[in-house]
Every structure is written in C-alpha cells, then in structure tokens.
Amino acid sequence: MTDAFRFPVTVRYLEVDAQNVVFNSWYLAWFDEAMAAFLADRGLPYKQMLEAGHDVQLVRSEIDWRSGVGWGDEITVAVSTARLGRTSFVLDFDVLRDEEITCGGRTTYVVIATDGSGTREIPPMLADALGAPMPLRPL
Amino acid sequence: MTDAFRFPVTVRYLEVDAQNVVFNSWYLAWFDEAMAAFLADRGLPYKQMLEAGHDVQLVRSEIDWRSGVGWGDEITVAVSTARLGRTSFVLDFDVLRDEEITCGGRTTYVVIATDGSGTREIPPMLADALGAPMPLRPL
Amino acid sequence: MTDAFRFPVTVRYLEVDAQNVVFNSWYLAWFDEAMAAFLADRGLPYKQMLEAGHDVQLVRSEIDWRSGVGWGDEITVAVSTARLGRTSFVLDFDVLRDEEITCGGRTTYVVIATDGSGTREIPPMLADALGAPMPLRPL
Amino acid sequence: MTDAFRFPVTVRYLEVDAQNVVFNSWYLAWFDEAMAAFLADRGLPYKQMLEAGHDVQLVRSEIDWRSGVGWGDEITVAVSTARLGRTSFVLDFDVLRDEEITCGGRTTYVVIATDGSGTREIPPMLADALGAPMPLRPL
Numbered sequence: 001m002t003d004a005f006r007f008p009v010t011v012r013y014l015e016v017d018a019q020n021v022v023f024n025s026w027y028l029a030w031f032d033e034a035m036a037a038f039l040a041d042r043g044l045p046y047k048q049m050l051e052a053g054h055d056v057q058l059v060r061s062e063i064d065w066r067s068g069v070g071w072g073d074e075i076t077v078a079v080s081t082a083r084l085g086r087t088s089f090v091l092d093f094d095v096l097r098d099e100e101i102t103c104g105g106r107t108t109y110v111v112i113a114t115d116g117s118g119t120r121e122i123p124p125m126l127a128d129a130l131g132a133p134m135p136l137r138p139l
Numbered sequence: 140m141t142d143a144f145r146f147p148v149t150v151r152y153l154e155v156d157a158q159n160v161v162f163n164s165w166y167l168a169w170f171d172e173a174m175a176a177f178l179a180d181r182g183l184p185y186k187q188m189l190e191a192g193h194d195v196q197l198v199r200s201e202i203d204w205r206s207g208v209g210w211g212d213e214i215t216v217a218v219s220t221a222r223l224g225r226t227s228f229v230l231d232f233d234v235l236r237d238e239e240i241t242c243g244g245r246t247t248y249v250v251i252a253t254d255g256s257g258t259r260e261i262p263p264m265l266a267d268a269l270g271a272p273m274p275l276r277p278l
Numbered sequence: 279m280t281d282a283f284r285f286p287v288t289v290r291y292l293e294v295d296a297q298n299v300v301f302n303s304w305y306l307a308w309f310d311e312a313m314a315a316f317l318a319d320r321g322l323p324y325k326q327m328l329e330a331g332h333d334v335q336l337v338r339s340e341i342d343w344r345s346g347v348g349w350g351d352e353i354t355v356a357v358s359t360a361r362l363g364r365t366s367f368v369l370d371f372d373v374l375r376d377e378e379i380t381c382g383g384r385t386t387y388v389v390i391a392t393d394g395s396g397t398r399e400i401p402p403m404l405a406d407a408l409g410a411p412m413p414l415r416p417l
Numbered sequence: 418m419t420d421a422f423r424f425p426v427t428v429r430y431l432e433v434d435a436q437n438v439v440f441n442s443w444y445l446a447w448f449d450e451a452m453a454a455f456l457a458d459r460g461l462p463y464k465q466m467l468e469a470g471h472d473v474q475l476v477r478s479e480i481d482w483r484s485g486v487g488w489g490d491e492i493t494v495a496v497s498t499a500r501l502g503r504t505s506f507v508l509d510f511d512v513l514r515d516e517e518i519t520c521g522g523r524t525t526y527v528v529i530a531t532d533g534s535g536t537r538e539i540p541p542m543l544a545d546a547l548g549a550p551m552p553l554r555p556l
Binding site for chain 1: 427429430431446449450453463464489
C-alpha cells in the first residue's frame, strides 16, 4: 500500500458525532472525493470525463472499520484500483491515521453515459487512468 | 405563532456533534424541508411548482439560536410567511422543543425559471400558497 | 420481507446530487435512523439502552444499489435482524420505492460499554429486541 | 478584504444539489471549518483552546448569496474578525470564486466553558487570536 495514491482529509467538526468519532456515512463522502482526486492525479480530471460523455455510478460499497477517527486527527485516504472489468471497476481504500489503517473500503462502479442512455463499457481514457489493478487486500 | 404550520423533525444521530447538540448547518436543511412541506400543506406540492416552470432560490438566511437541541428531542419547525414581495418572499421559522422556542430563522427567496432564464415575478400559484403574511417576529 | 419492520424516509432535497439521485452516503444515514426506529419498535428505545450502559458501533457495512431514488419518491427502509452472535449482530436493510427494492444493505455492529471500557456481550435487553434472525437475503 | 485570511474549500460532489449548485446548508459547514483554520493561522489551534477550558458556540448567523458555486469551482473563504465584545465576537466571511464574491456571511459566537458552567468572557488567548476587528462590510 506504500505506493498507493493518498488523498488528505481534514475531518470536519460536523462529521464527528456524540460518540466523539466520525459518523460512518462520511466515509462514503471521503471515498467519493478521493476517487475523483485519484483519477485527476492519474491524468483524468472528472470534468474531462463528463465532457467526453462518461460518468460513473456506485453500485456496491463495503466498509470495514477497525477504529474511529476524531476531529483534528491527521487522516489520509489511500486509493488503488482493485479490479478492472469490461463494464465495471473496483477501487480499494484505506483510511489512515498516521500510518495506522483505521478503516478499509471497497467500492464498485459502473460507467454510464451522461446522455441518459445507460451503462457502457469502460472507455480507454478511464481504463488508462485506472491503470493496472493493485488491490489493497485480497479480492 | 400558535396557528403556524408545524413540521415535525426527527433529529438524526449524525446531526449531533461532539458538543452533544445539533450542528448549526442542519437547521438550514430542516428549514428547506419545512418550506416544501409548508407549501404542500397550502396546496402547492413543490413538484407541481417545478412542473409549472418555477423554482425558488435562497438569497438570504438569518438564524438566531437560544439553546441547542439534542438527539431524541421532540422537535417541530413552525413556518409562516413573513413578507410577500413582487419578486421575492420571506419565511419565518421557529424551532420548537415542546413549546420552547430554541431557535428562530428567517429566509428570503427569489423565484427563478426552471429553464435557466433567471428570476421572475412570484407566480399566482405560489402567492396563493404563501397567503397573507403573518411574521413570527417583527420584520 | 413482507413482514419486516418498515421505516419511512422522506428524501431531503439536499440529499439529491447533480445526477438527480440521492448521493450514496445518505443511505448509511438512513440505515442508522432505521436501526434506532427498529429497536424502538421492538421495545428498546435507544436512550434506554444508553442509560443501561450499552451502545452499539458499526464495524462493517455492505450496500448494493440497483437503482437510484430521487427527491419526492416515496421511500421506506425495511429492517430485519440477519444474525445474532455473542458480541456482534447483523441487520439487513432493503430500500423500497413503493414495492421495488432499489438497494440492499447489511450492517454489522458490536456492543460497547458507554463507560469506555470497550466491547461486551450482547445484553439480554438488546437480544430480546433483535429477536430471532430473519435475514432479507442469504448470509 | 485583500488581506483577510483565506481558507481554500474543495466543493464536494455531494454538496451540489439537483439545481447543480452547492446546497445552502454547506456554507455553514465551510464557515465552521474556516473559523477553526483562521484561529489556528493566528496562533490558536482549536484543540489548544479546548484544552484551556474554552469553547465557542454559534448564536447567530446571516448569509447573503449573490450567486451559486458548483462542483469543481475554485473556492476560497475569506475570514475576518468583525467585532470583539466582552462575551461575544463576530466573524465575517466572503465566499470567493476566483476573485468574485459569491456569498457573504456573518456569524456571532459566545464563549462557553468546556466544563458545562455556561458562558464566560472572551479569554485573552482568544482575543489575541481574533485581533483588531476589520469587518468585511459595514456592521
């Protein structure tokens, strides 16, 4: 995981709940931001993909929490392509506090056309950005 | 205020922060929901307004907090038309825990066309739903 | 699934994103609300559990989306106990628009002590409320 | 305003609603983050204030929107101390897209003790960080 792309997250005060840790739903918000940053880092700004007529849609998510993170913690989200299929792809995420993995996530996306005509095959621009799969944990 | 429309709010666990009270931004979320419910209660479901080509846009909000509300508190949001202009209107909100006013809000909206052509005068269907102004506090 | 507990959800305007469907993270917010309502419906208001010194913590979530839901859709979240272990339990969720299952969720919780002393076995009050497992889909 | 502290904001995809602009409630989330960053920039990390027994609570907010901001827009939030009283203080915010002010905010806070004993006078550490008032618009 050492070489995975890392997206820094600043925990917002509002994301922390009365248990004093980040409420679970915000992890999906972070993963979404980290996904777009990951693609941009690999040469595909999300807007460029949209302009080319492609969008992605989440069809599955899995999250495993080992420990909570709090306000003021230094957090990064590591992102890696885990699987690249014909019409769908999978990303892996690790939420790190310093070097401790506090949470692992895996999300599956399909590609859809922005004109509303439904799913399509992964376009070359997206396949290039996703690159060779390097899952963060066994598939 | 006794006769104002009342919209029940169930505080979500995630809306409560580490201070153990609802974080301030969620009040604007509640006001938005309460606004749509208020119009529906007065005969104008929001979708009907959209289908007729009208939408509303928030241009100003003011909120005054007297005390916080917590998870599990029984909350209602009272809504009343405070002012009805030619191109804008004002709604007043009271956030009530039982009969205690914990927070007062005032929001100003303009009407916009759904076709992107900009602001327009308040259409009769909306003016009818808003009714005669009865501000919850002095304008 | 016909007999599962059902929790009504009103989609908030802010939950809908530029794709015109509810953004994925809000499903976890709904599941959290539905979980508390489910326990209350089965005789265990969440506050009563907290006062007895028990709290629950999410350790895993899985969500599968079949289709999106939009603002104004009539949504219910069906909830059922899927597994009841010694220290953890699993809930199943179906997000229904009318009678169509648009999304399925499964969440795993552990019980923790409110005094910060860590995880503990599922207390009888919670086991009683969870009842006999009836998963909404194969485990 | 040129010299005001500026806090960069990355608009999250989920913050954009079906009108394709950021939903109003997220501005309060941004102001909260910008406030903490402003104090830290002026020598008072929020955690240090909490450890010293002080916290702040929002008692009033005003927001005026001139135009919406969208996903991918480059946004900064300018922050300035607008008023410094004995027990309360006021911050001004400008939301900028490039150099265009799209929105102005003003928030009033009181200082509370973290031990639950209520409001107190503004402590010197906070007054020092707030500095001499320089409102972004007339009070």
